[in-house]
Each structure stands twice: as C-alpha cells, then as structure tokens.
Amino acid sequence: MGSETMKVSVIGLGTMGTALAKALLQKNFETFVWNRTHSKAAALSENGARAVSEITEAIRQSDVIVICVLNYEVVKEILFPFKSELQGKAIINLTNGTPAQATAVSEFAIEAGAEYLDGGIMAIPPMIGMPEAFILYSGSGKAFEKTQAVTTAFGTSQFMGTNAGTASLIDLALLSAMYGMFGGYLHSVALAKSGCISATDFIPVVTNWLHAMITVLPHFAAQIDAKDYKLGGVVSNLAMNVVSFENILEASKTQDLQTDLMQPIKDLLLQANNKGFGDDDISALIEVIKN
Ligand code: FVH
Numbered sequence: 582m583g584s585e586t587m588k589v590s591v592i593g594l595g596t597m598g599t600a601l602a603k604a605l606l607q608k609n610f611e612t613f614v615w616n617r618t619h620s621k622a623a624a625l626s627e628n629g630a631r632a633v634s635e636i637t638e639a640i641r642q643s644d645v646i647v648i649c650v651l652n653y654e655v656v657k658e659i660l661f662p663f664k665s666e667l668q669g670k671a672i673i674n675l676t677n678g679t680p681a682q683a684t685a686v687s688e689f690a691i692e693a694g695a696e697y698l699d700g701g702i703m704a705i706p707p708m709i710g711m712p713e714a715f716i717l718y719s720g721s722g723k724a725f726e727k728t729q730a731v732t733t734a735f736g737t738s739q740f741m742g743t744n745a746g747t748a749s750l751i752d753l754a755l756l757s758a759m760y761g762m763f764g765g766y767l768h769s770v771a772l773a774k775s776g777c778i779s780a781t782d783f784i785p786v787v788t789n790w791l792h793a794m795i796t797v798l799p800h801f802a803a804q805i806d807a808k809d810y811k812l813g814g815v816v817s818n819l820a821m822n823v824v825s826f827e828n829i830l831e832a833s834k835t836q837d838l839q840t841d842l843m844q845p846i847k848d849l850l851l852q853a854n855n856k857g858f859g860d861d862d863i864s865a866l867i868e869v870i871k872n
Pocket residue numbers: 593594595596597598599616617618621649650651652655658675676677678702703704705706
C-alpha cells in the first residue's frame with residue numbers, strides 16, 4: 582500500500598512522536614494524531630495532521646497505529662482498554678523498553694487480533710525522515726511487510742526477526758555501548774581538564790584514540806564467539822589492564838575526581854584476573870559479565 586492510500590495514526594507526540602508524525606506528513610500519509618496533552622496534536626494540524634481528541638478515534642481511523650510514548654506502562658494504559666478495537670490493525674510500538682515488556686505487549690496485540698511490530702529507534706528526533714535514522718524492528722513479519730512505506734518514511738529499517746523482544750534487546754545493547762563510551766569520555770575529559778586542557782582542545786586527541794580502538798572490536802568479537810581469548814594473538818592482556826586501571830584510579834583521586842564511573846570496571850577486571858584470565862586478552866572480561 583502506498584502513502585496515498587494508507588491511513589496512519591500516531592499516538593504520543595513528545596519530541597520523538599512529533600518527529601515521526603511530521604515524517605509521515607512529509608510523505609503525504611493521511612496522518613491522525615493523538616496526545617494526552619491535546620495542544621501538541623492541535624499544533625500539528627498546521628502541518629496537515631488530523632488531530633483527534635479520543636484514543637478510540639485514533640485507533641478506528643487507521644490501519645496502522647504508531648505509538649511512541651514515555652514507557653511501556655503508558656503503552657499499556659493507552660492500548661489495553663481498547664483491545665476489541667485493535668482487530669486487523671498493524672501496531673508499530675517505538676517506545677523504549679525491555680524485551681520482556683515488548684513480548685508482553687506483543688502477546689496482548691496477538692490476542693486482540695492485531696499484527697505487532699516492536700521498534701528500537703537508534704536516532705534522535707531531528708534525524709527522523711533521513712536515511713541516517715536507523716530503526717530496528719522485530720515481531721510480525723507480515724506487519725513489517727505491510728507497513729514498509731511507513732517505516733521507510735521514518736528512516737532506514739532493519740527487521741531482526743519474529744521474536745518481538747529482539748529489537749529492544751539490540752536497542753539496549755547499542756545504548757549500553759553508547760553510555761559506556763559517554764561515561765568513559767566524560768571521565769577522560771575530567772582528567773584532561775584537571776591538567777588545564779580544555780574539552781575542546783582534547784577533542785582531536787580523544788576522537789583519534791576512540792577511532793583507533795574501534796578497529797580492535799572485530800578481533801575481540803572473534804575471540805568472544807570462539808570463547809578463546811588468545812585467538813589471533815593477545816593484544817592487550819587483562820593483567821596489564823588491571824595495572825593501568827590502578828594508575829587511572831590513583832591519578833583521578835589525586836586530581837580530586839570521583840572514581841565511581843571507573844571503579845566498577847577495575848573490580849570486574851580484578852575478578853577476571855583472579856579467575857585465571859590474566860594472560861588472556863581483555864575481551865575475557867565477558868566471562869565475568871556473563872555471570
Ligand atoms: N528523544 C530521543 O532522543 C529518544 C531517541 C530514541 C527513542 N526514544 C524513546 O522514544 C519514546 C518517546 O520519547 P520522547 O523523546 O518523545 O519523550 P517525551 O518528549 O518526553 O514525550 C513523552 C510522550 O509520552 C507521553 N506520556 C507520558 N506519560 C503519559 C501518560 N501517563 N499517559 C499518556 N501519555 C503519556 C507524553 O504525553 P504529554 O506529556 O505530551 O501529554 C509524550 O507524548 C521514549 O520511549 C524514548 O525512550 C526517544
């Protein structure tokens with residue numbers, strides 16, 4: 582179905598929901614919008630959206646329901662009372678949550694006779710509508726096929742399979758990588774600034790370093806998949822990293838910095854060292870993280 586024939590409702594018009602609705606309007610979808618705070622829906626009328634004041638109306642008007650709200654508690658509050666209205670609809674839930682929450686909403690949708698697609702948005706609102714906006718989906722393959730014009734309007738999509746929880750899992754995995762990098766970066770800036778190097782001057786140094794370290798990840802990935810942390814040759818043995826961490830912690834304390842971000846990594850490295858992974862690459866730390 583093309584954008585000229587498909588009606589889409591967007592439920593939730595926060596920063597992200599508004600960007601999603603605008604992307605649909607740009608592609609000429611007939612777009613219905615509902616938000617708890619009605620003024621946000623009314624504001625989108627200027628862009629051609631059809632603001633509705635009742636959730637039931639948003640559901641009844643369209644074949645495709647996009648929901649993007651604060652969390653899954655809100656998703657349930659909004660959708661669960663209208664189970665009988667959802668028969669035959671395709672639901673695309675782009676709210677951030679856990680795999681278990683995605684699975685629970687998927688089960689509800691299937692019982693209601695709807696097709697359910699769970700999505701993880703790996704982009705910020707200004708990117709929506711551009712190819713750089715990468716969105717992971719999982720759940721109903723039929724819904725993914727049927728709504729391809731909609732998902733393409735949002736950005737670049739990747740279908741991760743029929744387990745509704747997979748998109749959330751990978752979303753959270755990618756966010757973990759991001760928060761780890763942000764946390765490490767912020768600690769590194771605090772150290773640099775304690776030596777009177779401005780955050781701006783530090784940028785080329787730190788970004789060059791992070792780019793270089795990203796190239797080591799495929800080496801670690803091969804070791805992790807093989808459970809052989811010497812595979813391909815050890816580049817950064819774990820025992821040596823424990824010592825580096827002691828230096829980071831000691832210097833940070835001397836510079837009067839909190840070490841709360843870094844201390845847990847040192848503790849995990851020590852655990853791995855004590856378990857006999859000292860001669861292995863630092864990728865062996867995954868054996869401790871896996872519990
Ligand atoms: N913005 C971002 O950078 C990230 C990018 C990746 C994906 N996330 C996830 O998207 C979901 C929505 O995020 P958002 O940025 O739109 O969030 P807000 O601007 O804070 O809007 C929240 C919307 O949720 C509505 N809402 C909250 N509580 C209720 C409730 N009890 N009943 C009904 N609606 C509720 C809120 O309504 P209102 O306050 O305007 O009335 C907004 O529509 C989120 O999962 C991110 O993790 C965004």
